[in-house]
Amino acid sequence: MENPVEISRDDFATLCRALELNLSPEEAERLREAYNGIKALIRRIPRDETFMPEPATLYAHPGTRLIE
Amino acid sequence: MNARHHVTIAEASRRIASRDLSPLELTQTYLDRIAAVDDQLHAFVLVTGEAALNEARKAGAEIAAGNARGPLQGIPIGIKDIYGTAGVRTTCHSRLLVDHVPSEDAESIRRLKAAGAIVLGKLATHEFAFGGPSHDLPFPAARNPWNIDHVPGGSSSGSGAAVAAGLCAGATGSDTGGSIRNPAGNCGIAGIKPTYGLVSRRGVFPLAHTLDTCGPMAWTSEDCALLLQGMAGFDPRDPACVDVALPDYHAEAMKPVRGLRVGVVRHFYEGRDGATPETQRLIADALEVVSDLGIVIRDVTLPELYDFHAAGRVIVLGEAYAVHRAHLAKTPELYGQYSRERLRLGALLTAEEYYQGQRYRRVLTERTLSAMEGVDLLVTANNYGAAERFSDARVFPYFGKPYLSMPFNLTGQPALAVCCGFGTDGLPHSMQIVGRAFDDATVLRLGHAYEQATAWRQCRPAI
Numbered sequence: 001m002e003n004p005v006e007i008s009r010d011d012f013a014t015l016c017r018a019l020e021l022n023l024s025p026e027e028a029e030r031l032r033e034a035y036n037g038i039k040a041l042i043r044r045i046p047r048d049e050t051f052m053p054e055p056a057t058l059y060a061h062p063g064t065r066l067i068e
Numbered sequence: 069m070n071a072r073h074h075v076t077i078a079e080a081s082r083r084i085a086s087r088d089l090s091p092l093e094l095t096q097t098y099l100d101r102i103a104a105v106d107d108q109l110h111a112f113v114l115v116t117g118e119a120a121l122n123e124a125r126k127a128g129a130e131i132a133a134g135n136a137r138g139p140l141q142g143i144p145i146g147i148k149d150i151y152g153t154a155g156v157r158t159t160c161h162s163r164l165l166v167d168h169v170p171s172e173d174a175e176s177i178r179r180l181k182a183a184g185a186i187v188l189g190k191l192a193t194h195e196f197a198f199g200g201p202s203h204d205l206p207f208p209a210a211r212n213p214w215n216i217d218h219v220p221g222g223s224s225s226g227s228g229a230a231v232a233a234g235l236c237a238g239a240t241g242s243d244t245g246g247s248i249r250n251p252a253g254n255c256g257i258a259g260i261k262p263t264y265g266l267v268s269r270r271g272v273f274p275l276a277h278t279l280d281t282c283g284p285m286a287w288t289s290e291d292c293a294l295l296l297q298g299m300a301g302f303d304p305r306d307p308a309c310v311d312v313a314l315p316d317y318h319a320e321a322m323k324p325v326r327g328l329r330v331g332v333v334r335h336f337y338e339g340r341d342g343a344t345p346e347t348q349r350l351i352a353d354a355l356e357v358v359s360d361l362g363i364v365i366r367d368v369t370l371p372e373l374y375d376f377h378a379a380g381r382v383i384v385l386g387e388a389y390a391v392h393r394a395h396l397a398k399t400p401e402l403y404g405q406y407s408r409e410r411l412r413l414g415a416l417l418t419a420e421e422y423y424q425g426q427r428y429r430r431v432l433t434e435r436t437l438s439a440m441e442g443v444d445l446l447v448t449a450n451n452y453g454a455a456e457r458f459s460d461a462r463v464f465p466y467f468g469k470p471y472l473s474m475p476f477n478l479t480g481q482p483a484l485a486v487c488c489g490f491g492t493d494g495l496p497h498s499m500q501i502v503g504r505a506f507d508d509a510t511v512l513r514l515g516h517a518y519e520q521a522t523a524w525r526q527c528r529p530a531i
Contacts, residue, residue, distance in 0.1 A: 015416065019415050019416070020397060021412055021415060022400065023412075027409060030463060031412060031416075033464075034463075034464045034466070037464070037466065037467040038382070038385070038416070038417070038467075041377065041378045041467070042382055042417075042421050042424075042425075044374055044375055044378040045375075045378050045379060045421075045424050045425060045428045046428065047424055
């Protein structure tokens with residue numbers, strides 16, 4: 001999937017240190033690639049207000065909501 | 069005639085009721101079968117043989133005394149090892165819990181035992197229903213009985229392998245993004261992810277609590293109906309559980325299907341980027357069978373599969389990391405590589421991204437329910453093809469094709485995987501039948517009718 005904004009190795013190392021993830025270099029590189037992949041995937045989720053559901057459905061529990 | 073270890077739950081139940089077969093004979097049959105072949109399959113991580121035989125003797129005595137409990141009485145089953153079992157080690161297939169012995173049964177196991185089911189032991193799973201197939205865990209990975217070089221699928225890997233190979237009559241599974249349906253499809257059995265909220269998750273180790281669903285896996289849809297009856301029911305101590313009246317799933321599954329309306333979600337699996345040509349052909353054949361049963365078929369368009377995938381992935385990763393954060397920080401070496409690395413990905417998501425995923429989930433659910441207007445059920449592919457080889461497994465499988473099963477975890481709808489034939493390599497293929505929330509019975513009805521109309525349930529792995 002296209003991902004125009006990939007995190008640099010330096011920035012990713014800083015992020016992992018802040019989160020105390022303690023990764024080996026190999027793990028860090030695999031996780032960085034996965035990070036770029038998941039961020040690209042997440043961009044499919046609309047984040048404007050045009051898709052905002054009604055508040056009542058927004059906060060209803062999934063299990064309860066299904067039988068309304 | 070089938071070997072006794074390949075008897076269905078429905079048939080075993082009839083024979084036990086008519087005193088043609090005793091729970092003790094059946095339990096011993098499975099224990100012998102496990103002893104004979106499970107060193108190749110590794111479906112069980114723990115066999116509780118003596119306890120099972122004791123329970124079988126008690127069941128036999130109850131039946132002899134005229135104390136009938138119903139169709140699960142004396143039926144031996146296996147339990148996925150993320151379900152807590154009182155006094156019996158429950159490891160989640162992880163070094164982290166290798167000595168963990170719960171004091172209580174999971175609520176659904178308590179119900180199955182109360183219905184008379186006999187527990188043969190604990191079944192292999194991907195670590196914490198998340199990290200697998202792995203070879204760096206305290207127990208070996210379960211293997212596919214149709215070809216042991218191939219994965220059984222996951223995360224309910226041992227459940228799929230054990231049922232297909234005739235090591236137990238049925239099994240429990242859990243499904244957060246497809247973990248019942250994927251192994252059911254890969255192993256050529258039936259498995260239903262019930263409606264979210266129908267079966268209690270209390271006592272089952274969580275993966276992602278707003279998606280986790282417990283359900284049965286068995287050789288046939290009819291057997292799944294019998295097991296679901298034993299597992300389902302309101303539990304006020306699972307906050308997701310919904311207090312609804314339960315139908316007689318078996319009776320409902322036996323009803324005629326003529327006149328039902330099915331929407332086919334072709335855009336999930338057709339075309340060059342869809343399922344393998346073999347899977348597409350087998351599903352096309354299956355739809356002809358469904359049509360010949362008197363069912364009205366038309367195409368239905370749901371939101372794009374990638375949209376479900378994006379929302380589902382952010383929710384699973386965020387919730388799973390929340391469960392494991394403390395242990396990941398303290399003892400990362402106790403996790404297998406796949407779990408450890410996949411779980412850490414959840415640490416890199418923001419609260420806003422998680423929230424947007426949940427919000428978009430609601431939108432996708434509304435659109436799916438709207439698309440189902442005018443149809444009773446949906447049919448689509450379950451897996452893109454047959455089970456992959458172990459050598460094809462990878463740490464992060466999330467960035468290739470989106471999971472075909474995830475949409476119905478997000479919407480909470482019941483979804484059944486059924487075998488729809490075999491490829492030229494002898495491996496099974498599968499399709500999904502999806503229903504409206506809490507209409508699990510109609511899903512099982514079509515699954516049963518389809519299985520009755522085809523010969524696939526006569527084919528068993530050679531192991």
